[in-house]
Amino acid sequence: MHWTARQHTGPGKYEVYERLNREENHMSINPGESWAVNDEDRSTVTDGTEALRMVDMILGFTLSQAIYVAAKLDIATALAEKQRSVEELAEYAQAQPDFLRRIMRTLASHGVFTQYDADNFGLTPLGSTLIASEEGSVRDAAIMFMETQYKPFSKLVETVQTGKSAAQLYYGRPYFAQIALQPEQLLGFTKTMAATSSQMVLPLLDHYQLPEGRVVADIGGADGTLLAHFLTQNKDRQGVMFDLPHVVGSSSKVFAAANLTSRVEIVAGDFFQSVPTGVDIYIVKQILHDWTDDECRQILHNIAKAAAPGARVLIIEMVVPDGDIPHPSKTIDLVMMGMLTGKERSREEFRSLLSEAGMMLDQVVETPGYSVLETTVLAAV
Ligand SMILES: C[S@@+](CC[C@H](N)C(=O)[O-])C[C@H]1O[C@@H](n2cnc3c(N)ncnc32)[C@H](O)[C@@H]1O
The missing domain is CATH 1.10.10.10 (Winged helix-like DNA-binding domain superfamily/Winged helix DNA-binding domain)
Structure with missing residues (x-):
């Protein structure tokens, strides 16, 4: 079954969904459309097929x-x-x-x-x-999500009631602390991030041109896949690879394989304490969505403190579109809620976090999944 939503027939009103094709057993709406229906029309669009579809989602x-x-x-x-x-x-x-x-x-x-x-x-x-x-296989992702996130997700009701992450409730410690205890799970997580980078992000960034600047740092860069991609594309740049001490070492293999060892400095550290100085472009990919607004302010503040005015900060994240438009950011947002303390954010939410840290959002380079939020550090903080 296929429904469409049409905006709208009168002020504040939505036309009821139309059933277009009973043979098709799926529902969809187009970008910009809405699932909303009038209260008085709701009964007219409900029959047994909705219950079947709901059970399908439940299962x-x-x-x-x-x-x-x-x-x-x-x-x-x-x-x-x-x-x-x-x-x-x-x-x-x-x-x-x-x-x-x-x-x-x-x-x-x-x-x-x-x-x-x-x-x-x-x-x-x-x-x-x-x-x-x-290359870019998501087999590790299938294993990692089921082995480290599936069971904690059974606590999601409690998460919504208490504001504590399901991982914290299930494991008794934060998600990253938990997987750090299990080398296999940590490796699975790092490989998952690398695979999603190479499958979902790198092809989208293929046509993206880095702003000017000689030294490029990847803050929380995991295994270095993204930095290796940018350094391979831009032969005149130097790299700084920054991540936690127990993670950062795994990147040396990636840089060696790409013949980049001499162009990269590997730095272990904690972005809640400080980040490297002497950098022209800071890349912060899929980091902010892991953390609360206060924690993001701390990370961004540390970047602004380390950076010279005029340095660029590239935030690579999904940007949540307004309204009930389907978008992968909305599923990932629940992973953030369940496993971490973070969330996916809208363009306005990013803009206000960045401006509080003394950064100006210059432009958002959009792709269907991830976007690059190009930012300039305005003044030392
Ligand atoms: C969601 S992963 C993103 C990895 C990579 N940027 C990417 O997009 O593929 C988050 C990364 O942040 C790192 N991280 C977490 N806490 C950190 C901290 N306090 N300081 C530095 N890195 C940290 C993790 O080790 C992990 O590599």
Whole structure:
């Protein structure tokens, strides 16, 4: 089923959704449209199909877990070369064939695999994102989210009631402190960030030209993927890679592989204490959304303190659009709420945080997912 929303027939009124196509079993709205309906019209758009759709959404956890099973058992890698029978896959994965068949059938119905017949499955472009060795594979993400975030998310009601993160409630400590205790989980998290960078951010930034400035620092740069990308594109720049002491070391491999070792200084530190000086461009990617407004003010204040007036600060984040327009930032916002103390922000929220830190938002370079908020440090603080 397909509904559209149309704004609007009179002052303050929305026209009721129209059912366009009963055969299609999904709903969507276009950017700029709204889900809103009049109270008096609501009953006219509700029938059994809404309940079915709602149950489908409620059971979303089964899909997450099925993808996790496929990722953990590395099924996509087994299918990378050719289609295989359930028996072959079960032997490869040390799994029960009948159970694995049901996982495969369900995932095939979501386009992750292709089902040729009852016993044979192949890979789709969507499923190939789970191949272990593929650059930018999201297999680590499937494993990391399910192994470190799925169970804590059961505390989300308490989070909404108390304001404490679900990770804190579940683990008894903040999320980053928890994963720091488990080297495998920490590695999984770092690889997930690298994969989302290379899959979702780098292609979008391919046409993005860094502002002028010789020294580029990535603050909280994780494994260095983004800095390596910018330094490879801009041969005249030097890099500073900055992250927590137990994280920053992993970046040296990335810089070595890209032949960048001599152009990068690796600095361990805590951005709540201070950040490196002598930098022309500070990149702050997917950092601010991890933290509260007060914590962001502290990070931005430390950058402004270290920077010379005129230095540029590039905030790379999703920007939440106004209203009920579907946007990935709204799902990620719930991850921030559940796992950390942060949130996704609107353009105005960014503008006011930045101006409080003595930075001016010059422009927002938008892409469908992430945006680059280009900022100038106005004065030393
Ligand atoms: C969400 S990840 C973003 C990583 C990277 N910027 C990216 O977009 O792929 C957050 C990063 O901030 C780092 N981080 C967290 N707390 C930090 C602190 N107090 N000082 C420096 N880095 C920190 C983490 O180690 C992690 O690499």
